[in-house]
Structure formats: C-alpha cells, structure tokens
Amino acid sequence: MLVQLSVADFNRELGSNSPAPGGGSVAALSGALGAELISMVCKLSIGKKNYEQFHDQLSEALQRADALANSLLGRIDLDTEAFNDVMAAFKMPKEPEEARKARSDAIQRGYKQAVQSPLGIARECLTVLRTAEKMLGKSNANALSDLGVASLQAHAGLEGAIMNVKINIPSIKDEKFVTETSSEISRLLEEGGALRDKIYEYVSKNICPELR
Amino acid sequence: MLVQLSVADFNRELGSNSPAPGGGSVAALSGALGAELISMVCKLSIGKKNYEQFHDQLSEALQRADALANSLLGRIDLDTEAFNDVMAAFKMPKEPEEARKARSDAIQRGYKQAVQSPLGIARECLTVLRTAEKMLGKSNANALSDLGVASLQAHAGLEGAIMNVKINIPSIKDEKFVTETSSEISRLLEEGGALRDKIYEYVSKNICPELR
Numbered sequence A, B: 001m002l003v004q005l006s007v008a009d010f011n012r013e014l015g016s017n018s019p020a021p022g023g024g025s026v027a028a029l030s031g032a033l034g035a036e037l038i039s040m041v042c043k044l045s046i047g048k049k050n051y052e053q054f055h056d057q058l059s060e061a062l063q064r065a066d067a068l069a070n071s072l073l074g075r076i077d078l079d080t081e082a083f084n085d086v087m088a089a090f091k092m093p094k095e096p097e098e099a100r101k102a103r104s105d106a107i108q109r110g111y112k113q114a115v116q117s118p119l120g121i122a123r124e125c126l127t128v129l130r131t132a133e134k135m136l137g138k139s140n141a142n143a144l145s146d147l148g149v150a151s152l153q154a155h156a157g158l159e160g161a162i163m164n165v166k167i168n169i170p171s172i173k174d175e176k177f178v179t180e181t182s183s184e185i186s187r188l189l190e191e192g193g194a195l196r197d198k199i200y201e202y203v204s205k206n207i208c209p210e211l212r
Helices: A007-014 A023-043 A049-090 A097-134 A141-171 A175-207 B007-014 B023-043 B049-090 B097-134 B141-171 B175-207
Strands: none
Touching: A007 B007, A007 B023, A007 B049, A023 A049, A023 A097, A023 A141, A023 B007, A023 B023, A023 B141, A049 A097, A049 B007, A097 A141, A097 A175, A141 A175, A141 B023, A141 B141, A141 B175, A175 B141, B023 B049, B023 B097, B023 B141, B049 B097, B097 B141, B097 B175, B141 B175
C-alpha cells in the first residue's frame, strides 16, 4: 500500500517513470494533509479558555476532519488502482468479436471508475474546505496560518482531482453520465473557489494586517 | 526524521495536538509532490517520439525537478526544527538581566529563522512553477493533468509557506529585515499566481476542451 511507504519513498515512487501513482493520488494526499491540519488546529483550541464557547463546534469539526483524513488517505491507493484497472482493460484481447465487446465494456467501466474516483476526492476536499471555513474566528489564533494552509491544500486537492476527472471524461460514451458529471464539477469548483478565497482573505487579514 | 515516517504516520503526527509539524512542513511537502510529478512527466516524455525535439529542455527540467524535490523534502524537517527553536528560546531564563537579553536575542534569531525557513520553501515552490510552465506543450499530453496537479501543489506550497512567513513577521523587530521580506513576499505571490493561472488555463483547455 502506498500510504505504508515512507514520505521519502512515496515521493520517489511518485517521481518514477510509472504513470501511477500520479496526480489523482497526490490530490487525495493534499486533501488528507488539509484535514489533518484542521484536526491539529481543533486540538490546539479545544480546552483553551478563549475558545470554550466554541467547544461543541470544534468537537464536531475535529470528528469530521478525522473521518475525512482517513477517507482521503484511503483514496491515495484507490485512485492508483482505478488507473491501473483502465490500463488492464486495454490489455484484454480484441478478438473474437465477443472478446472485443467485453474489452470495450471493461474500458468504459474503467474510465467511469477513473472519473468517479477523483470525483470522490474532490467532494471530500470540498467538505474539508467547508469544515475549515466554519472554524474562522473560533479556533486558536496562533494556529491560524495552519488553518490557512489546510484550506490551500484542500483547494489544490479539489482542483487537482477535477483535472483528473476532466482528462478521463472525453473517453466516456455515456452522455448522461458526462452531463451529470460536468454539472457537478462546475458546482464543486465554484463553491470550493469561494470558500478558498474567503478563508485566504480572513487568514491574511488576521495573521499580519500590515502585509495584507 | 519526519520524511522517514510512513505517509499514514506522517499524517497522524500532523493531526496530533502538537503544533509541529504544521503548515510550514506541509507547504514543503506540497512543493516536493509538485516537483516529483514534474519529474514523472519528464520521464514519461523523454524518449517518446513526439517529444524528441524537446529532449534537452525536458532533461534540464528533470534535473531541476529532482533537485527541487530533494531540497523541499529536506525542508519538511527543517521547518519543524525552526519552529521548535523558537519554542526553546521562549523557555530560556528571564533573569538576571544578562539572561533576559540572551533570551530576547535567541527569540529574535529564532523568529528570523522561522521566517527564512518558509521563505526558502516559497522560493523553491516558485521554481517548481517556473519549471512546470516551461514544459507546457513540450511534454506527454497523456500526463497533462499531472503537470497541472504539479502546478497546483507548488502554488499551494508557495502561498502556504508565505502564510507561515507572515504569521512570524509581526514578532520581528529588525525593520530592514521586515521591509525586505515584505517586498520579496509580494514578488513571489505575484509571479507564482500568474504562473499558476497560465498553467491552469492551458491544462483546462487541453485536457477537456468542451468542459473548459
């Protein structure tokens, strides 16, 4: 499993001449890093006097962040598997006619999975952003840059995952699937971008007002 | 060393109730992931017929990406050490007067290092973005989404590192240092943002023209 590799070895594997793991797995890791930073910020806030009044919201954010981090870490491997499944389908026999049909069906199933996998990453990255946004003004001010970095990582994960959705969309023949996916992509990018901008603005204003 | 932890354990450590590792180390990792993706895209392009004419540029990009990835991986630990040094300085004795002065100097040195460390991360993330931009149209089109994710990760690393610079700036008394750092921050953000936008636009247009 990729997540069992050391950080150094994961990076080496990523930079190797094999197309997997690639951008999809990196997007999942980026979202997981964002979720873990939120978890840390929650832990640095819960139990502190200044943030007592936000205890319930922070506890809820912590729970959500931990679940998101776990799920996104799992998606690092899942996305690489989805890619490998498409590659395996292309290696199926093209003859006779029946085999050709089975191969073509497997390729289409593979591509749909290679769209649904990063789409799942993008959805969870959006939830990371929503979680971060709810914590503005309610969490440890000394860790505000960490909340900012959490948001940047989640947003990079969201946009990166969607690039991985888009590169596979043209291979899919199911028009209904393409239409639905396209409209979901637009919604994810729009909400994600707005949340990122809002958090960036808040963090910049509050960590160093003079350099805003 | 943090980079010797497994990806899963690094994430767990990040999400713990200790402020280090935090956003600065994540920014360095994000830049390293971007550099490794560039390295992969170079390797998937060098030796392929369609990209023969770009052999020299791709080889140069590969060399640069590998060096950046190594350096940024090292900065994951360095940034956490810089933070710990500040914390250690705060624990120095405040009396007698001589010790007070030594403590205050150590705190200032610590904060300068806690600014210079993420500033170094931001500079290298910018170089990752410059390297990615030079590869547009000259590298494997099947890995274009990976080049896009590389750029998103490097840009998130750049902006995240700068948040870590900014949160420490108000603690620094050396005005010349603050002025020079502030103007460098502006340049880094401006060039980094422009490169990110250019790469994003190119990638979006070319991976899936209909969903642009």
